[in-house]
Amino acid sequence: MKRLWQNIGWLLGGRGFNAVMSLVYLALATRTLGLEGFGYFAIIIALGQAVTGLANFQTWQFVVRWGANGDGPADATGFAIALDMLSVLMGTIAAAVLVWTAQLWLPLPDELLWLTFGYCVVSLLSIRTTPTGLLRLRFKFAKATGAEAVQPAIRAAGAILAFFFMPTVTGFVLAWAAAEIAVALALWIIAASEEKIDLSRVSLRRIPAAHPDAWRFVWSTNMSGTLTIAGKQVMILMVGSLGGEALAGGFRVASQLGQALVVLAQTISKAIYPELVHAKDEALLMARRMANIALIGGVMAVLVALFAGRWGLTTVAGTEFAGFYWAMVILAIAGAVELVGASLESLLVSAGKAHTAFIVRAVPTVLALVLLDTAIDWNGAKGAAFAVLGSSSLAVIGFYVAILNLQQIRIRIETEEPVPQPDAAATAPVNQRD
Template sequence: MPASAEHDSRLALRRILSNFGWLLGGKGFGAVSSLIYLAILSRSLGVKDFGHFALIFGLSQAFVSLAGFQTWQAIVKFGIPHLARGDRDAFSRLSVLGGVVDGVAALFGCLAVTTIILTFGEALELNPAYDEMALAFICAMLLTRVSAPYGIIRALNRFELSVWVGAITPAGRLLAAIGIWLTGPSVGRFLLAWAIVELITAIAMWFTAWRLGPEWMRLSRVREWRTAVAENEGIRGFLWVTYWNTSLQAVVQQGPLLAVGYLFGTSAAGIYRIADQLAKGLGKFALLISDAVYPEVNRQRHAPRVEDFRTVVRRVNLAVIPMAAMIAGLSVAFGSDLLMLISGPGFEAGGLILVPLVMAASLELASVAYEPVLHSVSKAHYLLWTRIAAVALLLTAVFTIPENSLGVGWVVAYVQAFEYLVLSLLVWLAMRRLGRARSDGSSDR
């Protein structure tokens, strides 16, 4: 590799590590805070009420994913070339388009969730007294979801700002949990506090993005949405493919918890949620690495030499695979003790469930570079096909094989292993095809 190419590759990795460092600091604080407020929730509410809280929160997470487009990814993918050319107007139109898509999706989500909660609340063993509470909470979470401002901040490579604002959520939840614990815990009070914290975070994130460039968020740009679509060729298809990818991922992430509640009751859902929350700590670690990698992979995708791009991807994979194995080993060895320390009596069965869920999360971490790579080479549909197959496999297995919550956990692990193997093959094929297209001088987009 020429010296200049090696230098560019190292600079890219340094930017990834810098972004990751900021995100890790924020997520580290969030992880510690979440362990504390999770302990307060489970110990103060007990297994049954914590199960109600877990099901309502799980439904909210599922609906947020099902009703939301990944506009931040579109802003990064299509916005970085605009910024590189100095076309601030195009970036402004793209940013406003992202905000409009977020808002419209949230409104449609609120309409859909009303029907779902009123129809399936009883099937999930939600106490009828929680129906209206759950509906209000999920709508609040939908309306306070922010994606476009994250895209603006990340396209500008200002990860430190998103970290500071993102810390509002865990800090706010922790303070609220302590206050509620001291003054009288209830499911409703915790849900109300969580909704208020999300609202504060959303306002802060939009304000931060506005401060970085008020001209990028002018409401007058709304009527230029057709221009924004026209000057970002392929954005419609990209948004829909990433939407379905995220929606299917939501089924994989939240579906097992809801299935446990449906098949085995609210208390079983509470126990599963504790184990799932600890395992998802590893999944969140994967997510923050992906967030750090995503902008840089899209930048390197346009490098003159395809080998520079492949080198960055290869080095990221070589870094995360042993990291995933090490963290998974530590989680399996000490996770059960941590679970009991956090949750207390009544949640003992969660220790066994934690093992397969940690294995699934470690595979998610090992594949952290796959989504950014497939998006950057315009092969997001590969990810979509794989997740369609994974969701079909998951739904079939969950409702036919398990006899208890532990069985559901093992189904999740096996499905994640299937997804990892298939995506590994597809990424290898995509990178190989990219190399051939460049060597032939043909279009590789």
């Protein structure tokens, strides 16, 4: 628990720095571009991150899971790099199709289509889950935090430059693209200094040969990551598609401010997963403690959003975005729910139940996306926020039920008496057998 708290401390420190820098570039982007211009920007960023998230495998989990055993992480790293290369290939094809058909379903002007495709490609080439996994495997959270701090710093600096020299959607997108490249390079350089990366071990066959359940775990975690992206980036894209660029821009601001707790939930999940893999016997107790602490933090954060959110929204984004206050509060509640569920989901994955976690997450996410059009027609951005809240609530309830079932199965197995064998020892008196 001591090491876990230290790791969470480093991650939260990085998130705190990221939050401060986020306020800088969010304020500059919203006030410079306005509601509609920021809507275009939000759609481009969401599309790039959605393509990357959908194509990307959660390779950091593979490095942690298989690199902790055997002769080291060489084969796990090689497998992860091979999957990253596959992600870039698949993602580029998907980006080309999505951008080519963008005008059929997204409110983007012609002059921004090539910029959108370029950002998608940069995001794919900047996939960095493998070096992140190597650093988490060795519990180098301090170094990982330092490398990841490059991203918000470059974004803030780029936003300032865009504000003065290129106050357009293109200028701010270029700032985001530069930050993606910079943080990927920083993580790879630091990871390579900690662990030798043997490119001759890059293979899609070695790990599956040694671990028969490898591909099942790969696809389960990939689909779970896909659902996380669907719950955020795809949601923004669909809000833009159904409600227009202005609604997408406002929903993006409300989501970024209100769902900061989701980022915190992901932080806790990333810190606790390696510990759960190593702890095993104490994993359930550790996850329960983190869920209880998260509940307290979530309630406090929702209260802050409720009483100070309107002021924060208008201070950062301007009065033009004030109408999205209640959407932000609802999304803050959804973030609190996700915060409680973060350790529960990690516990399922660490117990080898990634497929269960995927199913539990999939049903509510798909339901939210299906009902999104009705929700927006009913109450605009607030309706979309309620769809997110409902999805998060159902998922966390599902995680809790799945863990209860898993615990009951283990208790039943541990307490089940062996079947007596028909031999002399089995028919002897109890005191003689003892």
